[in-house]
Amino acid sequence: MTENATPSATLAAFAAGLQFDAIPAAVLRRTEDLFLDWFASALAGKGARPVEAIESYARAMGPADGSAEVLISRRMTSPHFAAMVNAAASHYAEQDDVHNGSVFHPAAVVFPAALAVAQELGASGRAFLTAVVAGYEVGIRVGEFLGRSHYRIFHTTATAGTLAAAAAAGRLLGLDAATMLHAFGSAGTQAAGLWEFLRDAADSKQLHTAHAASCGLASAYLARAGLTGARQILEGPQGMAAGTSSDADPARLTDRLGTRWATAETSFKFHASCRHTHPSADALLSLMQTHGLQADDIASVTTLVHQGAIDVLGRVTVPSTVHQGKFSMGTVLGLVAEYGYAGLNEFEQHFLAPRVAAFRDRVRMELDPEVDGAYPQRWIGKVLVQTRDGRTLSARVDEPKGDPGNTLTRPELEDKAQRLAAYGKAASVQEMQALIARIWAIADAPHIGRWLTPAA
Amino acid sequence: MTENATPSATLAAFAAGLQFDAIPAAVLRRTEDLFLDWFASALAGKGARPVEAIESYARAMGPADGSAEVLISRRMTSPHFAAMVNAAASHYAEQDDVHNGSVFHPAAVVFPAALAVAQELGASGRAFLTAVVAGYEVGIRVGEFLGRSHYRIFHTTATAGTLAAAAAAGRLLGLDAATMLHAFGSAGTQAAGLWEFLRDAADSKQLHTAHAASCGLASAYLARAGLTGARQILEGPQGMAAGTSSDADPARLTDRLGTRWATAETSFKFHASCRHTHPSADALLSLMQTHGLQADDIASVTTLVHQGAIDVLGRVTVPSTVHQGKFSMGTVLGLVAEYGYAGLNEFEQHFLAPRVAAFRDRVRMELDPEVDGAYPQRWIGKVLVQTRDGRTLSARVDEPKGDPGNTLTRPELEDKAQRLAAYGKAASVQEMQALIARIWAIADAPHIGRWLTPAA
Structure with a gap:
């Protein structure tokens, strides 16, 4: 040329x-x-x-x-x-x-x-x-x-x-x-x-x-x-x-x-939910894996998020449809805690399941200056977890799962x-x-x- | 409803x-x-x-x-x-x-x-x-x-x-x-x-x-x-x-x-060209008929047009294809001046003929407030012609041939x-x-x- x-x-x-x-x-x-x-x-x-x-x-x-x-x-x-x-x-x-x-x-x-x-x-x-x-x-x-x-x-x-x-x-x-x-x-x-x-x-x-x-x-x-x-x-x-x-x-x-x-x-x-939930979901998953926790071990979760997440997700408290469930931070984290994944089938079958709903009510969002300042160039995920046995644990991910720096492995893609x-x-x-x-x-x-x- | x-x-x-x-x-x-x-x-x-x-x-x-x-x-x-x-x-x-x-x-x-x-x-x-x-x-x-x-x-x-x-x-x-x-x-x-x-x-x-x-x-x-x-x-x-x-x-x-x-x-x-050329073509035809002019009698033509005509036709100066010729105001007027009609066969055979091309180069477009104001409800055609013998002539048509008030008859449509x-x-x-x-x-x-x- x-x-x-x-x-x-x-x-x-x-x-x-x-x-x-x-x-x-x-x-x-x-x-x-x-x-x-x-x-x-x-x-x-x-x-x-x-x-x-x-x-x-x-x-x-x-x-x-x-x-x-x-x-x-x-x-x-x-x-x-x-x-x-x-x-x-x-x-x-x-x-x-x-x-x-x-x-x-x-x-x-x-x-x-x-x-x-x-x-x-x-x-x-x-x-x-x-x-x-x-x-x-x-x-x-x-x-x-x-x-x-x-x-x-x-x-x-x-x-x-x-x-x-x-x-x-x-x-x-x-x-x-x-x-x-x-x-x-x-x-x-x-x-x-x-x-x-x-x-x-x-x-x-x-x-x-x-x-x-x-x-x-x-x-x-x-x-x-x-x-x-x-x-x-x-x-x-x-x-x-x-x-x-x-x-x-x-x-x-x-x-x-x-x-x-x-x-x-x-x-x-990765997850089938609103993207604003993904950083927190990934941070929770990471924390549960690191510490070998089950959903029942967790007394409460505080997700530290950017303002946009609160704007978009803050309206949904108790979802009444699958679509609303995908915009409910508590529901997404409940599915992740129970099933390790918030996929299409998890939403279709379990978004109102009693254990998921109970977990949902133990989740709250809080504005985090660092997360908010990095957004939208970076979607940082941070969570604080209180365990039933009295520990306070935290975890973070710097890139949500599926993004180029945190991509899915072939086994994950196959799954x-x-x-x-x-x-x-x-x-x-x-x-x-x-x-x-x-x-x-x-x-x-x-x-x-x-x-x-x-x-x- | x-x-x-x-x-x-x-x-x-x-x-x-x-x-x-x-x-x-x-x-x-x-x-x-x-x-x-x-x-x-x-x-x-x-x-x-x-x-x-x-x-x-x-x-x-x-x-x-x-x-x-x-x-x-x-x-x-x-x-x-x-x-x-x-x-x-x-x-x-x-x-x-x-x-x-x-x-x-x-x-x-x-x-x-x-x-x-x-x-x-x-x-x-x-x-x-x-x-x-x-x-x-x-x-x-x-x-x-x-x-x-x-x-x-x-x-x-x-x-x-x-x-x-x-x-x-x-x-x-x-x-x-x-x-x-x-x-x-x-x-x-x-x-x-x-x-x-x-x-x-x-x-x-x-x-x-x-x-x-x-x-x-x-x-x-x-x-x-x-x-x-x-x-x-x-x-x-x-x-x-x-x-x-x-x-x-x-x-x-x-x-x-x-x-x-x-x-x-x-x-x-009626003509086989872009519709934006028709009012000017009909006005030129009318003028030539009224004054008994041949193409060679005409030194220059100014077509007084609406802005849309300039937008659509303005970029074609020297057409290199029949299709471009249909969007060339000068070519259309050249065919009309030579053959009394800018039909399909006239385009195919003559759009680059020397006499048509020479006429083309004597045509220019100019925005006209009255024509522009009436458009698109009415497509008024106005032309100003300078003759080789020094006269300035003008003509207008208020409705080009084929328009509802000047429509084609069934015999004309069959033809x-x-x-x-x-x-x-x-x-x-x-x-x-x-x-x-x-x-x-x-x-x-x-x-x-x-x-x-x-x-x-």
Whole structure:
């Protein structure tokens, strides 16, 4: 590329030119981690009403067979509809990954597009991983570029996600830099997704990822077929930022391409609760493990938190729904104390269990100057525990579990994946064990084949 | 509906409840005119590179048979892809209709969705016409609501068009008011389309209508399947206007519903160029006829225009493609001066002809307060001409040819349709004669069947 290349062109050239061998091994391993985490999130969406509505549309409008797999239904169709349904499914349980700086959930848009195209092409595991990294690197930078003003109205996962999906699909299709830029143009001009649905608790969140993944994938195929797009869809005077942001910074689009691996900055969600509860939950878990405590050993817990946690969580004392339970600090700590984890099943089955409720009433929050001062750059967790035998114990974590500096181990990811698959009743423990083994070896796979659908 | 209904809810209830018998006969006849004009515009897109790229995607991703017809290919597929391709095709030749006040091309998004759903359902001609009117009435009001600030960055046909397509599809599917409102929510949160592509003469215009028609249709089917959407996607605090407009007026959404028939305000295009060039072209034609001038008699032309014309046309100085030529005021006026008409064939054959190019360079645009103030309700054309023999002449037209007060007759529409079909090499004269007869009788058709594709 020339020195005068625009940010859009530089980013497209990076995505088109990314080589497997240029990606550090640690980033590739993390990408495999993200793949398992996404795969299981997609399975967790099985049976959910919005997801099944989108799947019913895909069945009605798409072909009854094809080269790409709808994971929740164990059926094959065209890449367009496989990407659409898998994207909807993986954004349902709210357990898919998140990149903090861009406030963007990359997995739910990148993997559906990459998997569908890789299956159609019979691409290698290396090509698949390379494309996924291209999608993450592009989408995260687009999200950072669009900025906080964009996020106030627009669901960045939907908008930046369309570019991310196009980048991943385009890399697998082998688009050259100029053609990738056309794909970006077509993706950006289809990018959409408004937060308005939150006001009505409507189903648009899954529609957003379905739309982003399918339109992004379409943009890459259309570019290959010769459809041209705007060359500065991101930063141009009538482009995405001009239309939907007031604080866009084009320098973010090309920030340390090839040296900063934003993919590896992505966080895994560990607990299924509001993120403001995670630091305290992790500190409590740490304390109980260090001192060998059971829930019954604990007389009271004081969580030392930032003001934002009190603002968001302070309203919920006795939760009446699972959703409210995810915003109840006492409930989250009760689940953690009882089950070692506040996951989807723990919430569904136990959020009002007598022992959890009793623990909940022994928890209080207190503003902590150090924690509050560090927020939001750092999410420190601190707890003080009074034991029934009279001891006062304390613990802290400097980074919530799942963040890059405190990431999930592969055994932890496997455990989470099993729980997600069980939640969706979408795969057996044995099937998941086989899938997990395949994912850990994906860099050596000669072809991305089927995962759950029997051969015809 | 209650007195407290929101504008979105009132508009959705109108679309859901519209009855054939409530539509004045003159509006229905105009709707038939618009259908023929759209049908022929779709045929004119056959063979066009961007259209065929989208059709190749539909062939790859959609089913190889189905209930809905891709007109340019004489093949059947699912409604999703038929709507997608027909929408792309009908917005290629720039001969499809336009509603001035909303700066919106309703046909290219409403008819593709309505035709596909009507074919799938085997709906009657009356049901089809009713749904089309619902789509026009909704889309036009959404376009007016989003306003001029929206149009500066966004292609209103793409954005408002998604709602229009959803309304037409939803009416045919028999959605009740509440379900139609969910369809609006899903449509609005997928609505997209940026003008940035014009800068590069890229192919996004056809992608925009393809996207709007298919996503709007999808929104209606998804609502029927139970997917919920935001209830105030248009006017809510994180809705379309909040994200993409600074001058939105919610009162426009419900302006005289059921008494003002915006459908019949729609203009037919006479010249094959961007509509913003038409008032000036007609004024120049009028001036040349009045004064008996030839192109060579003219030393310079100043077109007195509204700001929107400068925004859309101002960046094209020397066009390098036919498409850019249609957005070049100088080229359009050069064709008009040389050939008396800027039609499809004139563009294809002469847009860079030396005499046209020389005339082009003698044309400039200037903002005119009167023209700008009247826009977009009225598209006044004013030109000032300096003749080689030293005279300064001026002319104005208050309504360009094709506007409601200066509309095309049925013989003129039939002639235009034949020329469009011939341009696309998509139907013979005899086939068009039969299609035209069928369209003029469509209100009596018991079922909307196939048009060009032989029965399997």
